[in-house]
Amino acid sequence: MIKTRNFAIAFLFILSVMICSLFTGCGDKSVSQQSTTQTITDHAGRSVTIPTQINKCYYTSPLGMIMIYSLAPDKMVGWSMQLTDKEKKYIPDKYHSLPFLGGLQMNGKINTEELLKAKPDVIFAVGPDALTDTTKSDADKLQEQLNIPVIVVDGDIKSTEKAYTFIGQLLGVGDKAKELASYCNKTMNEVTEATQAIPEEKRAKVYYAEGPKGLATEPKGGSHALVLDLVNGNNVAQVEAKGGSGMSSVSMEQVLKWNPDVILAWGADAGGAYDLIRTSQDWANINAVKNNKVYEIPNYPFNWFDRPPSVNRFLGLKWLAATLYPDIYKVDMVSEVKNFYSLFYHVDLSDADARELLKNSGLTVN
Template sequence: MKFTRLLAALALIASTAGAQPAPPHKEWRIASPWPAQNTIIAMLGYGDNIVGTSKVAQRIPLFRQSLPHIADVPAVSMTSSHEVNPEQIIALNTQLLFVAKNMRVPQTEMLEQAGVRVLAYDANSMQALTARVQQTAAALGPDAREKAQRYQRYFDRNVALVRERLKDLPESERVTVYHSMGNPLTTTGRPSLNQDWMDLAGAKNVAERWFGVKKNSAGEVSPERIVAADPAVIVAMNKRDADVIRTSPQWAGVSAVAHHRVYVNPQGMFWWCRETSEEALQFLWLAKTVYPARFADIDMAQETRNFYRDFFNLKLSDAQIAAILNPPE
């Protein structure tokens, strides 16, 4: 009997030899050089676990307010070819490294031996974004999964709302939109995340076919091409570009400029138009912006207030909400 118990004990020791106990979920040490991924991590309740972040994320006022410690968190080094510095990741005692698939992570075996789990996700589509929220939550823990499921219900609610309001919109009445990102002449076509939120909002992207069907449908275009397309609405990713578009003589003949329909894209924890969970608000905002009569009862200030309260535990002032919906810079 004693011999049997000894064999069982030896078997247990052998089965656990070398195994590293997983840390409690709330003790994960997380790094991500992907700015918008930092926002998703924060939404899922793990912002305080970020030990390596992005310089872009650190500069955004609401992100800093939500995570006051983030100013003291090291920014993950990235080369011009989107390569992560593995030595820095190890030095930060990182356990979970979140990256986009277009980011290069060298020496993955060394990272794995140091206890770093590399999680690389697709980007540049709405489907990839919503999937990434769920995938991130699955890696973080049960509490994050509950939040991610709640987020998906809210996202789906907004999709259903917009589709219902636009279901009888004739193709001939779809509003043409030009979206600038990074500078006034840089835009995106299909396939892209930007195309997806314009599709959801019932807008007609004037640049939809400008880049063929290559994977990265983005690039700089000529002013003449935009003038010829004559979009009814222009959405600029930042106020600097919107000011150029509104005041430059070469844009003066565009309908959106002539009719004062040049808008700055909302920005909260990140730019709503990019790879952030705030995408759930982006297409709702655009739909109301381009079809105000069909969304007259939708109060974007209240939607914004509720979203950040429910998903980021932020109580925003009226001034903060105004700054999100009409960014001052």
């Protein structure tokens, strides 16, 4: 009896080992091995093979940098623009130590040696201009040069939901992408609905003063003055659009002839002419100056109007609509600033912080 029982036990043990070997390789092999890569189609129609899990990434310009920062800051390997101490005030401390690695905007360069050391899994190429064959070839060249997948994303402001959804899926932060895209869509709809019906004769005549002397600008339809167009402001600049970085040169005589009712200018920290325009006799006879309607564009940590032309402009839409048309578009900008900075910049502001950002911006805040 004992021998028979021992034989049965031994038989069952051998049988179980055989079954284990057949189905699982006795633990040495998995049933199926998950792929570590996937092939996607980017917004330029390029097939790009990328890791299935992206832990670290970079970007060719501040436009992409800000989108990634708003979505998944812990996946950033560096900054594509050099942050000043004033800009860092609105960025959590944990990200201050990320290195400046450069970008390709405005004929800039990426520090490829340091970027390779950082070992990003992918690089996002996000630009405000229409996607062309040049966009594709530039991405292909950079990918070949660095041996890092380069993913082209449509950065047009009207494609923000598509861009956020696409990047969010790749980075595994789909819920956050949905939240930010929803904010952007709601803002665009609210602002354009409130301002689109303003008749020509009631539209604010606005001059966008760029540079240290205020004698560079952007025409209507130019990508760098898009926020002004979207709030239905009357851009007085009748100049030819320059591609790329923009900034068409104008003369003082032209500005005097246009005689804008409102001037938007960069502050001194941004290398702008806000103080000069308000105090120089050359500008004194312009309506905007005479009526104290020269406004400094809020600039921290990223400019609300442009440069860089990323999702920071959605807060700019609210600010500019409320500034130009306070009777038509009413909003509590202190509350809006605090909400936006929490959602997009991961920082909680006080009421005083928000008021400081709005100082000189044309809005009266309590």
